[in-house]
Amino acid sequence: MKKSKPRNHVAMNPLLRKGGAHVRARSGKRFADKQQMLKAAREWKSSRDSLSLCFQ
Structure with missing residues (x-):
């Protein structure tokens, strides 16, 4: 019987x-x-500031 390769435990x-x-x-x-x-x-x-300038 053929022996299997050892597993790479780092990769697993x-x-x-x-x-x-x-x-x-x-x-x-x-x-x-x-x-x-x-x-x-x-x-x-900035839109509020420009709005306040219109009503002064």
């Missing part, structure tokens, strides 16, 4: 099986959301 490590599609990190998404919120706040404030 469960931590190495975590591969998959690359997705954006949660911290990057939080940063982008914060930047978008700050931009919307700036636009809202």
Whole structure:
């Protein structure tokens, strides 16, 4: 009977099986959301400032 090859235990490590599609990190998404919120706040404030100038 033919002897089988020894298994590579490093390649079978469960931590190495975590591969998959690359997705954006949660911290990057939080940063982008914060930047978008700050931009919307700036636009809202500038529209309110121009509105107050019209009624003076």
